[in-house]
Amino acid sequence: MTTTIGVLALQGDVREHRAALESAGARTTAVRRPEELAALDGLVLPGGESTTIDKLLHVFELAAPLRDRIAAGLPVYGSCAGMILLADRILDGTADQRTLGGLDVTVRRNAFGRQVDSFETDLAFDGIRSAPTPHAVPSVHAVFIRAPWVEDTGPQVRVLARIPAAGTPGIPEAAAGRIVAVQQGSLLATSFHPEISGDARVHELFVKIAKG
């Protein structure tokens, strides 16, 4: 049976996520209304601007139904702003910023700071398949755009990827070793944007999670 994944389409890079999900074998739909949540096997919260998406979730009356669906076990993948929306706790959010929650982590918004607001690096990523050539640990090329990092995790959270250790060329000291991908049951979150790097393996992992 085809897996149907919705992409929250209020703001952010919706088209890129739909393309990555479709190349991972899922059917996709754009989600803007509460009634569109019913038919989904999973949902992606895209990158964009978390404060804007937060406001729009309330304007479109999606925040409460989405919180209920997440609590009831809907698989959700959040990238960047989407990671912030899934987090139970935020540091450096705006005063009135809310999240949907569900993921027992604290994220620091815009954590990588001014010098490295945007950067790219290769990361070992637990749980994805090795490609295109098999490596000992599968790695992904990760693009960070004013990204958050995960500052702490609850006991149910599995860390899937971290920024490389201090001393790795191109890695700022403050960013070294930071957690940038996590999974808690059927919730998946990355600080970075696999949807823009032409590599669908993180989306494949999510489709697998959504299939159960």
Ligand SMILES: NC(=O)CC[C@H](N)C(=O)O
């Ligand atoms: N690329 C992104 O999704 C950036 C996230 C953004 N800095 C925020 O706070 O929402």
